[in-house]
Amino acid sequence: xxxxxxxxxxxxxxxxxxxxxxxxxxxxxxxxxxxxxxxxxxxxxxxxxxxxxxxxxxxxxxxxxxxxxxxxxxxxxxxxxxxxxxxxxxxxxxxxxxxxxxxxxxxxxxxxxxxxxxxxxxxxxxxxx
Amino acid sequence: xxxxxxxxxxxxxxxxxxxxxxxxxxxxxxxxxxxxxxxxxxxxxxxxxxxxxxxxxxxxxxxxxxxxxxxxxxxxxxxxxxxxxxxxxxxxxxxxxxxxxxxxxxxxxxxxxxxxxxxxxxxxxxxxxxxxxxxxxxxxxxxxxxxxxxxxxxxxxxxxxxxxxxxxxxxxxxxxxxxxxxxxxxxxxxxxxxxxxxxxxxxxxxxxxxxxxxxxxxxxxxxxxxxxxxxxxxxxxxxxxxxxxxxxxxxxxxxxxxxxxxxxxxxxxxxxxxxxxxxxxxxxxxxxxxxxxxxxxxxxxxxxxxxxxxxxxxxxxxxxxxxxxxxxxxxxxxxxxxxxxxxxxxxxxxxxxxxxxxxxxxxxxxxxxxxxxxxxxxxxxxxxxxxxxxxxxxxxxxxxxxxxxxxxxxxxxxxxxxxxxxxxxxxxxxxxxxxxxxxxxxxxxxxxxxxxxxxxxxxxxxxxxxxxxxxxxxxxxxxxxxxxxxxxxxxxxxxxxxxxxx
Numbered sequence: 001x002x003x004x005x006x007x008x009x010x011x012x013x014x015x016x017x018x019x020x021x022x023x024x025x026x027x028x029x030x031x032x033x034x035x036x037x038x039x040x041x042x043x044x045x046x047x048x049x050x051x052x053x054x055x056x057x058x059x060x061x062x063x064x065x066x067x068x069x070x071x072x073x074x075x076x077x078x079x080x081x082x083x084x085x086x087x088x089x090x091x092x093x094x095x096x097x098x099x100x101x102x103x104x105x106x107x108x109x110x111x112x113x114x115x116x117x118x119x120x121x122x123x124x125x126x127x128x129x
Numbered sequence: 130x131x132x133x134x135x136x137x138x139x140x141x142x143x144x145x146x147x148x149x150x151x152x153x154x155x156x157x158x159x160x161x162x163x164x165x166x167x168x169x170x171x172x173x174x175x176x177x178x179x180x181x182x183x184x185x186x187x188x189x190x191x192x193x194x195x196x197x198x199x200x201x202x203x204x205x206x207x208x209x210x211x212x213x214x215x216x217x218x219x220x221x222x223x224x225x226x227x228x229x230x231x232x233x234x235x236x237x238x239x240x241x242x243x244x245x246x247x248x249x250x251x252x253x254x255x256x257x258x259x260x261x262x263x264x265x266x267x268x269x270x271x272x273x274x275x276x277x278x279x280x281x282x283x284x285x286x287x288x289x290x291x292x293x294x295x296x297x298x299x300x301x302x303x304x305x306x307x308x309x310x311x312x313x314x315x316x317x318x319x320x321x322x323x324x325x326x327x328x329x330x331x332x333x334x335x336x337x338x339x340x341x342x343x344x345x346x347x348x349x350x351x352x353x354x355x356x357x358x359x360x361x362x363x364x365x366x367x368x369x370x371x372x373x374x375x376x377x378x379x380x381x382x383x384x385x386x387x388x389x390x391x392x393x394x395x396x397x398x399x400x401x402x403x404x405x406x407x408x409x410x411x412x413x414x415x416x417x418x419x420x421x422x423x424x425x426x427x428x429x430x431x432x433x434x435x436x437x438x439x440x441x442x443x444x445x446x447x448x449x450x451x452x453x454x455x456x457x458x459x460x461x462x463x464x465x466x467x468x469x470x471x472x473x474x475x476x477x478x479x480x481x482x483x484x485x486x487x488x489x490x491x492x493x494x495x496x497x498x499x500x501x502x503x504x505x506x507x508x509x510x511x512x513x514x515x516x517x518x519x520x521x522x523x524x525x526x527x528x529x530x531x532x533x534x535x536x537x538x539x540x541x542x543x544x545x546x547x548x549x550x551x552x553x554x555x556x557x558x559x560x561x562x563x564x565x566x567x568x569x570x571x572x573x574x575x576x577x578x579x580x581x582x583x584x585x586x587x588x589x590x591x592x593x594x595x596x597x598x599x600x601x602x603x604x605x606x607x608x609x610x611x612x613x614x615x616x617x618x619x620x621x622x623x624x625x626x627x628x629x630x631x
Contacts, residue, residue: 010419012447016426023433081418100422104429 002115003027003044007037007063008052008079013100017050017079020104021111034058034066041070048114050098053080053090064091075114079107141350150343157338161331168327172320173295177284180297184311187212187246188301190231191311195303205306206257213246213259245314249274251300256309265289270312274298280308286317293321356381360392372400412577416458416592420451461593465576468600475518475604479628482513482554486547489523493530493545500539507546513554514628517605525601528594529558529621537562537618553607554627559620565613573611574599598623 004026008014011032018028029046031037040046049067053060060080067074078087079098087097096110194208247258247267253275258267269289273296277283280300287294294314302308359376366374375396378389424447431444467474490506497504533543541561548555565573572578577592595609602609606626613619 010423012423012451013419013426016423016430020426020430023430081415081422099418101418101425103422104426107426 001027002047004048005029005040005046006050007031049076050079051076061090149346150339154339157335169324180313184297184299184313187311200305209248209257247312249310251308293318356385416577417455420455423451424448477516479514480517480519483508503542505544513549515625516628521601525598528598533558533560552627553624555622555624557620557622561618564615564617564619566615
């Protein structure tokens with residue numbers, strides 16, 4: 001079962017994406033700041049991170065660096081209310097970008113696409129080449 | 130080169146070239162007329178002086194002659210004849226009487242040889258005339274005398290054939306012989322010629338001058354107006370999308386340089402305004418996107434499959450909350466916009482502050498009770514009047530109070546103080562909460578600034594509360610200041626002017 005970490009300061013967003021994605025069979029973890037996210041990342045292998053940009057305590061860009069430290073091959077979808085081109089400017093190198101106002105259908109599609117191929121490093125239940 | 134349209138009567142070009150030329154033309158004509166007529170006057174004045182002198186001299190000589198010749202009429206006639214002829218024919222005697230000698234000198238001095246001399250009786254009948262005065266010309270002389278005031282001294286111009294003469298008519302009283310009229314006619318051909326040619330000069334040169342100045346005036350007008358045309362061109366290039374155009378004014382005159390500079394600065398200010406508006410709009414859109422994302426997401430997820438009634442209720446509840454959040458943002462923004470551009474939104478009336486804050490204090494205590502917080506009120510004893518809109522003032526102070534309650538720990542105290550001071554009243558709202566960092570302090574009145582951007586702590590705050598509070602204060606001719614220390618607390622002070630005291 002794929003593990004998804006949702007990092008966002010807005011509780012309603014976390015709850016919404018959580019219920020959406022767990023209904024699809026993913027294992028969901030939530031974090032609202034760097035500490036909580038770090039706690040999750042260090043404890044287990046995360047397949048996908050949904051990362052918000054505008055957060056009060058730790059800015060999304062900083063968070064991106066932190067995630068990279070834990071797992072440089074981490075797959076991240078930036079999920080923000082900023083327009084897509086601005087998201088790409090702020091965090092180049094993410095796997096995909098999502099404007100939250102696009103709606104959950106779009107989010108689901110992007111999540112599925114991002115998780116199409118298995119993890120490159122130490123996979124547990126899939127073969128890697 | 131821009132197409133310059135046909136001149137309008139109201140245009141600078143018209144005024145500069147045509148009007149200016151007309152005025153100049155009038156001035157030139159008046160000036161020329163003055164010069165011409167004063168020249169004319171001078172010339173004739175001189176001439177007349179000479180003529181008069183000549184005539185008197187003739188009279189004097191006749192008088193002298195007649196005295197030597199005798200008292201009777203014949204002698205008189207002879208004297209007249211001698212005078213005239215001597216003047217005309219030169220002396221035919223070798224020796225002259227003193228009178229003659231003097232007369233000869235004067236003839237030369239006065240240049241009488243070429244003048245016509247005629248002596249008339251007072252009634253106009255000719256007595257004697259110089260030989261060169263042919264009968265026809267003599268008739269003219271007589272006519273001239275008769276046309277003037279009889280028996281009086283006057284001058285007249287006469288034209289006969291190709292001769293231009295000026296004739297002096299001088300009644301002269303001769304001792305023992307009575308009054309006769311001495312006429313001397315002198316050629317004024319050169320004078321006439323001079324005046325005529327001067328007149329022609331004027332008549333020809335004035336239009337030429339006007340033409341030239343109109344031409345030059347037009348050139349100057351165009352030169353001066355070039356920057357104005359450039360400003361017009363540049364102004365036309367400016368749209369709400371492109372405000373980059375500026376006018377160059379390197380070679381313009383000073384006054385135009387001021388205009389150009391003011392114009393360029395105005396465009397820069399406009400540019401900044403548009404930038405501000407664009408930024409603001411995108412900030413607004415941004416603020417509204419999260420509630421929208423939630424509403425859309427919740428609806429989409431809920432509809433994916435059949436849910437329980439409680440689930441649907443939850444979704445509807447969440448969506449309602451988010452809709453209300455957006456409404457608050459929109460309303461606050463509308464109010465802010467109105468405040469900034471149209472303070473007619475307020476209804477000012479006398480507000481008594483002690484009553485006002487007692488009421489606010491009550492309500493605050495109710496709100497504070499939820500967090501076990503204490504509310505202290507510091508109100509003066511005497512009544513304080515201000516002019517204000519009660520509704521919006523409540524809004525202002527509750528924004529401050531809500532913040533104080535929100536960002537303070539449970540059990541702490543907030544204090545509301547009202548202090549009149551020198552024509553104004555200071556209202557302070559102090560809390561013992563988390564305070565504001567020094568770097569945030571200047572930003573807190575900005576729109577959408579969330580002090581602590583943790584959504585849970587902020588609750589349903591729109592981030593516009595302080596911005597609104599300041600706008601309301603300013604609309605009341607007041608101001609808000611803040612002092613704060615991290616972890617110690619903050620004090621917001623609103624200063625408002627007092628109404629006339631009772």
